[in-house]
Amino acid sequence: MRNQNLVALAQNIRENIVNCIGSLGVGHIGGCLSIADLLAVLYGKHLKYDATNPQMEGRDRLVCSKGHAGPAIYAVLAEVGFFPKEVLETLNQGGTTLPSHCDMNKTPGVDMTAGSLGQGFSCAVGVALGSRLRKDGATVYAIIGDGESQEGQIWEAAMYAGHAKLDNIIAFTDYNKMQLDNYISAINELSPLDKKWEAFGWKVWVIDGNDVDAIDNAITEAKAYEGKPKMIIMNTVKGKGVSYVENALVGSHSMSITPEMRAQGIKEIRGE
Amino acid sequence: MEINEKTLMKEVLVDHMRNVLSSDPNVVMLDADLAKCAGTNVLYKEFPDRCFDIGIAEANMASMAAGLSSYGFKPYISSFAPFATRRCADQIMISICYAQQNVKIIGTDPGISAELNGGTHMALEDIGMLRSIPNILIYEPTDTMEFAKALPQIHAYPYPCYVRMHRKCPALLTKESDEVNILKARIMRQGTDCTIVASGIMVETALQAADEMAKEGVSVEVVCCHTVKPIDGDTIVASAKKTGAVVTAENHNVMGALRSAVCEVLSENYPVPVESVGVKEKFGEVGKVPYLRKAMNMEVCDVVSAVKKAIARK
Numbered sequence: 001m002r003n004q005n006l007v008a009l010a011q012n013i014r015e016n017i018v019n020c021i022g023s024l025g026v027g028h029i030g031g032c033l034s035i036a037d038l039l040a041v042l043y044g045k046h047l048k049y050d051a052t053n054p055q056m057e058g059r060d061r062l063v064c065s066k067g068h069a070g071p072a073i074y075a076v077l078a079e080v081g082f083f084p085k086e087v088l089e090t091l092n093q094g095g096t097t098l099p100s101h102c103d104m105n106k107t108p109g110v111d112m113t114a115g116s117l118g119q120g121f122s123c124a125v126g127v128a129l130g131s132r133l134r135k136d137g138a139t140v141y142a143i144i145g146d147g148e149s150q151e152g153q154i155w156e157a158a159m160y161a162g163h164a165k166l167d168n169i170i171a172f173t174d175y176n177k178m179q180l181d182n183y184i185s186a187i188n189e190l191s192p193l194d195k196k197w198e199a200f201g202w203k204v205w206v207i208d209g210n211d212v213d214a215i216d217n218a219i220t221e222a223k224a225y226e227g228k229p230k231m232i233i234m235n236t237v238k239g240k241g242v243s244y245v246e247n248a249l250v251g252s253h254s255m256s257i258t259p260e261m262r263a264q265g266i267k268e269i270r271g272e
Numbered sequence: 273m274e275i276n277e278k279t280l281m282k283e284v285l286v287d288h289m290r291n292v293l294s295s296d297p298n299v300v301m302l303d304a305d306l307a308k309c310a311g312t313n314v315l316y317k318e319f320p321d322r323c324f325d326i327g328i329a330e331a332n333m334a335s336m337a338a339g340l341s342s343y344g345f346k347p348y349i350s351s352f353a354p355f356a357t358r359r360c361a362d363q364i365m366i367s368i369c370y371a372q373q374n375v376k377i378i379g380t381d382p383g384i385s386a387e388l389n390g391g392t393h394m395a396l397e398d399i400g401m402l403r404s405i406p407n408i409l410i411y412e413p414t415d416t417m418e419f420a421k422a423l424p425q426i427h428a429y430p431y432p433c434y435v436r437m438h439r440k441c442p443a444l445l446t447k448e449s450d451e452v453n454i455l456k457a458r459i460m461r462q463g464t465d466c467t468i469v470a471s472g473i474m475v476e477t478a479l480q481a482a483d484e485m486a487k488e489g490v491s492v493e494v495v496c497c498h499t500v501k502p503i504d505g506d507t508i509v510a511s512a513k514k515t516g517a518v519v520t521a522e523n524h525n526v527m528g529a530l531r532s533a534v535c536e537v538l539s540e541n542y543p544v545p546v547e548s549v550g551v552k553e554k555f556g557e558v559g560k561v562p563y564l565r566k567a568m569n570m571e572v573c574d575v576v577s578a579v580k581k582a583i584a585r586k
Contacts, residue, residue: 103371104342104371105371112342113367113370113371115366116362116365116366116367118331118335119331119335119363120335122331122334122335122336122339122367123336123338123367123371124339125339126335126336126337126338126339126340126341126342127339127340127342127343128339129324129336129339129340130339130340130342130344130345131343133300133322133345134343152331153332153335153363156327156329156331156332157332157335159327159329160326160329160332160336163327
């Protein structure tokens with residue numbers, strides 16, 4: 001029985017993503033839609049935050065290392081009240097607070113700048129080390145792309161977090177099996193991804209990353225697990241929830257969204 | 273600490289780190305398996321909770337430091353100059369500078385001071401790579417006394433800093449009574465016929481060249497430009513107005529660092545003939561400093577020739 005509140009939140013996040021990118025007419029929509037369910041579970045249930053006080057002491061941190069999923073982060077931040085939804089329509093306009101890639105100095109609620117792939121995850125390991133030093137009990141969540149996992153820096157950071165037994169970090173891989181140029185398997189295969197993370201000293205879960213209950217259960221287990229950093233590999237569908245994005249397959253990394261496509265996408269998400 | 277002719281630069285660094293680690297619980301130190309070389313390994317016993325040797329992974333070190341900074345810490349990261357800069361240039365650019373994280377970067381044994389480690393370890397382009405990044409401060413100490421006076425200012429500086437330091441013992445040119453301001457170039461000797469703007473180990477060379485020129489009745493002013501960014505244009509332009517000719521002398525490729533910064537300042541404010549001493553279109557190689565100075569045309573005689581050429585072009 002799915003948690004209907006989280007399902008509804010994920011639906012709203014997807015609508016916001018389509019409106020945000022649709023307002024501009026082009027963007028990284030595939031990898032935004034694939035993590036909408038994760039963001040619903042984090043902001044709807046697990047993440048400790050205060051939308052009226054983005055710098056709240058002791059808050060949990062979310063680092064979206066796949067920084068091009070900025071619009072997905074903005075979609076959830078607007079949904080839970082960090083800023084008005086109208087701001088979503090300013091994506092990538094000159095002077096906007098919502099740049100294509102996440103920027104901690106521009107957007108309320110964004111805790112780390114990311115976009116040069118691999119770096120955000122390293123930063124997240126630094127944040128987790130900082131939280132451990134502070135003894136403030138915060139959990140650090142990090143979202144990595146599967147294509148991003150080809151960056152050597154991901155594994156530098158993974159190795160150190162495993163070595164340091166940083167068990168206050170919970171990372172997610174958005175494993176949608178596609179990257180910009182082609183399928184992951186055609187470019188530079190990651191499999192067996194779970195074995196790789198285990199070998200680096202991480203406790204690993206492999207789940208359906210578009211199922212809010214599966215995500216919820218995995219995070220609940222991960223929070224309770226001590227002694228190792230945690231990786232939740234989420235098998236996802238790139239573009240999940242909007243047929244023309246899903247059907248674009250490896251063309252969905254960044255694609256044009258016409259006003260008609262925007263309207264159709266909203267209808268599909270609402271089940272109309 | 274007491275500083276004398278035998279004090280090592282790395283001892284000054286360690287003394288500073290001990291001071292700031294003791295006085296500020298937010299200071300953290302990260303090394304990438306070269307802590308023994310920088311001398312910072314002794315701090316690991318004294319401050320085991322805040323010193324992290326994260327292994328041979330400089331990119332991870334730079335970004336982790338940015339993460340720690342975002343959490344309110346004041347991180348220092350250290351490695352050999354090429355690995356502290358070249359190896360993680362994008363991490364310095366994005367994780368640290370673009371994200372506005374106040375990380376202090378220590379790069380040891382720049383340029384020919386890498387000596388026997390040779391061309392792979394010889395950073396001759398590190399300043400050139402970092403100088404176009406907004407807000408970063410780039411400082412190259414002249415000697416231990418100046419370094420000791422500069423480090424607390426580096427610590428207090430509100431933006432990322434790159435400190436490009438010789439580990440050993442360059443000639444002690446600074447007196448305890450000398451004032452050091454990291455944002456102000458230092459006039460080491462007054463002169464009227466030509467200005468040498470020098471940095472790092474080339475400051476001593478410039479002073480020796482000025483001695484040589486004095487024997488020929490030529491009065492040379494020596495300006496120590498320890499901070500190449502932000503550059504103290506006022507002092508350099510004022511000296512150029514007085515002497516009408518400038519020579520730059522640096523332990524770096526002549527592209528992108530001191531020569532470039534001085535030429536930018538002069539061409540926009542007071543164009544005069546400029547000649548340069550430094551590495552010209554060459555990679556590093558192994559050897560002791562005297563050999564490398566000769567191989568790279570960075571000896572006193574090279575500075576003297578450059579001064580004569582600059583004066584002849586007036």
